Amino acid sequence: MLYREAGQFITHYRADQRLFRLRQDRIGFYLLLASAFVLVPYCGNDYWFSAILIPFLVLSLAGMGLNFLTGYAGQLSLGSAAFMAVGAFSAYNFNLRVEGLPFLLSILLGGVVAGLTGVIFGLPSLKIKGFYVLVSTLAAQFFVQWVFTNFAWFSNDSSSGVITAPPLDVFGLDLSSPAGRYLLTLTIVTALGLLAANIVRSELGRNWMAVRDMDTAAAVIGIAIPKTKLLAFAISSFYLGIAGSLWAFTYLGTVEPHGFDINRSFQILFIIIIGGMGSILGNFLGAAFIVLFPVLMSHIANGLLVGVMDSGHLENFQKIVFGMLIIGFLIKEPNGLASIWQTFTQQLRVWPLRYWSH
Amino acid sequence: MSATPLLSIKNIEVIYEQVILAVKNISLEVAANSVVSLLGANGSGKSTTLKAISGLVHAQRGEIADGQIEYLGEVVNHSAPHRLVKQGLVQVLEGRHCFQHLSVEENLLTGGYIHRPSKAKLNAQLDNIYGYFPRLKKIRKSLAGYTSGGEQQMVAIGRALMSDPKLVLLDEPSMGLAPQIVEEIFEIIKNLRDNHGVSFLVAEQNAAVALRYTDYAYVLENGTISDEGTAQKINQSGELLASYLGR
Numbered sequence: 001m002l003y004r005e006a007g008q009f010i011t012h013y014r015a016d017q018r019l020f021r022l023r024q025d026r027i028g029f030y031l032l033l034a035s036a037f038v039l040v041p042y043c044g045n046d047y048w049f050s051a052i053l054i055p056f057l058v059l060s061l062a063g064m065g066l067n068f069l070t071g072y073a074g075q076l077s078l079g080s081a082a083f084m085a086v087g088a089f090s091a092y093n094f095n096l097r098v099e100g101l102p103f104l105l106s107i108l109l110g111g112v113v114a115g116l117t118g119v120i121f122g123l124p125s126l127k128i129k130g131f132y133v134l135v136s137t138l139a140a141q142f143f144v145q146w147v148f149t150n151f152a153w154f155s156n157d158s159s160s161g162v163i164t165a166p167p168l169d170v171f172g173l174d175l176s177s178p179a180g181r182y183l184l185t186l187t188i189v190t191a192l193g194l195l196a197a198n199i200v201r202s203e204l205g206r207n208w209m210a211v212r213d214m215d216t217a218a219a220v221i222g223i224a225i226p227k228t229k230l231l232a233f234a235i236s237s238f239y240l241g242i243a244g245s246l247w248a249f250t251y252l253g254t255v256e257p258h259g260f261d262i263n264r265s266f267q268i269l270f271i272i273i274i275g276g277m278g279s280i281l282g283n284f285l286g287a288a289f290i291v292l293f294p295v296l297m298s299h300i301a302n303g304l305l306v307g308v309m310d311s312g313h314l315e316n317f318q319k320i321v322f323g324m325l326i327i328g329f330l331i332k333e334p335n336g337l338a339s340i341w342q343t344f345t346q347q348l349r350v351w352p353l354r355y356w357s358h
Numbered sequence: 359m360s361a362t363p364l365l366s367i368k369n370i371e372v373i374y375e376q377v378i379l380a381v382k383n384i385s386l387e388v389a390a391n392s393v394v395s396l397l398g399a400n401g402s403g404k405s406t407t408l409k410a411i412s413g414l415v416h417a418q419r420g421e422i423a424d425g426q427i428e429y430l431g432e433v434v435n436h437s438a439p440h441r442l443v444k445q446g447l448v449q450v451l452e453g454r455h456c457f458q459h460l461s462v463e464e465n466l467l468t469g470g471y472i473h474r475p476s477k478a479k480l481n482a483q484l485d486n487i488y489g490y491f492p493r494l495k496k497i498r499k500s501l502a503g504y505t506s507g508g509e510q511q512m513v514a515i516g517r518a519l520m521s522d523p524k525l526v527l528l529d530e531p532s533m534g535l536a537p538q539i540v541e542e543i544f545e546i547i548k549n550l551r552d553n554h555g556v557s558f559l560v561a562e563q564n565a566a567v568a569l570r571y572t573d574y575a576y577v578l579e580n581g582t583i584s585d586e587g588t589a590q591k592i593n594q595s596g597e598l599l600a601s602y603l604g605r
């Protein structure tokens with residue numbers, strides 16, 4: 001009864017096209033933003049910022065990047081980590097080699113370079129479909145990692161290709177404290193998240209979904225498929241590039257090419273599968289699941305089973321439980337956590353009645 | 359209708375995604391050796407009703423929230439589709455859905471394995487199908503994807519008949535087909551009922567053709583049954599026309 005649209009009359013298309021059409025959704029979103037920007041920095045501690053909230057936000061952003069490509073445009077990819085690496089290493093080099101380049105601008109340029117790299121590795125998708133596109137992105141994954149490991153120039157000749165975060169100065173503010181890094185990440189992710197939510201309901205987003213659902217039908221109504229696919233690769237890789245920079249600079253501080261290996265790509269793929277393909281909210285839910293659940297489980301395991309099992313077994317046991325939970329979730333809800341949320345809100349809208357009748 | 363119907367549905371209600379009500383209070387019966395039609399406009403609930411019977415609604419996030427479906431006197435609300443096929447209840451989906459990259463004959467064969475028949479039985483079965491649809495015999499080696507719409511519909515029906523069913527649920531067999539082909543298909547349905555003891559529950563928009571071959575018909579409107587009766591009765595009452603054209 002609290003969550004319903006009774007009394008909210010929409011009389012203009014502008015109002016109908018708002019991001020959150022229901023007043024309750026808008027209020028909820030503003031409250032969430034307010035608590036993330038004000039309450040959390042005030043109450044949170046360094047452990048939460050550094051070990052949970054920052055990786056959660058960065059992985060959500062990376063999920064968004066992959067979701068554009070896979071969830072919206074229907075192109076499978078296993079090269080997410082490669083585009084993150086390109087973003088991080090480019091941003092590092094821009095910052096290092098261009099005197100006085102602001103930190104945010106370096107990150108942005110890193111994203112642009114990642115986007116261009118994405119376009120190059122997206123070119124084969126114009127001729128091949130489905131699982132075969134996966135192979136081309138897999139090539140990106142191995143090629144990029146090889147380049148950054150073997151050409152020391154990219155890491156300023158450091159041993160084993162490690163790069164270190166530049167000073168996190170934004171508009172004269174030093175944001176290197178955990179709370180500062182959290183706020184920096186949160187600001188970027190919020191801005192890009194809002195942009196993402198608007199991209200997917202723009203002409204471009206609808207073209208992506210048209211190509212995903214039936215590319216032949218999309219072509220015959222005049223959608224330029226090559227352009228649509230390449231833009232998906234470009235924007236997806238741009239987001240992943242920014243996520244890579246944040247991963248390197250606000251989360252880890254130092255990173256080597258190995259940090260962006262294929263396991264990271266899989267992790268991001270799992271985030272969007274668990275969270276929900278073709279959903280912006282899903283990226284956040286999936287990332288929360290991937291980041292929070294192992295932490296929660298290790299706490300439970302350490303509390304309950306530490307004397308019973310040795311630590312090696314315990315760690316493997318957690319992985320087994322985690323894997324089974326993922327499978328269980330996907331059987332229960334193949335469209336991901338976002339779909340559970342959607343069903344829940346739909347039910348909430350008709351509650352205390354049972355259903356919508358047409 | 360006869361004392362023990364082949365299929366009997368009592369007051370079913372189907373809900374998709376837990377909140378969207380698709381059909382409610384649907385009750386119908388299909389007697390042995392009969393052709394029964396479900397008529398109605400787009401979105402009236404014909405396909406949902408058929409999928410509820412065959413167990414396919416569960417795959418589309420639907421559930422039978424209320425009521426009872428009895429097939430051969432047994433409640434089958436929660437039976438898996440493949441078990442129903444084994445018991446002789448098979449559905450032909452709307453829009454044909456042939457296996458495009460298999461030949462016509464391979465398509466038919468895929469429908470025949472459910473009872474694990476001997477080679478001889480399978481070939482006899484295949485001969486039967488070619489007997490009903492002589493057209494298919496001529497194109498038996500062609501890829502199904504390259505055959506015409508009418509031929510694909512025949513392949514889909516033939517494939518269902520390969521399982522030796524008692525009851526076939528046919529969803530829009532006339533969709534996108536020339537009137538002559540539609541007539542041909544309904545003639546075959548009639549022949550199967552008269553001479554081979556197969557019953558049909560046919561969901562159709564093309565009421566004019568369907569009623570000519572139908573023993574009993576139900577008119578669906580907005581998810582409920584608005585009229586029912588013999589073909590003659592339906593033709594005479596204005597209910598069918600009203601359900602198509604609005605009141």
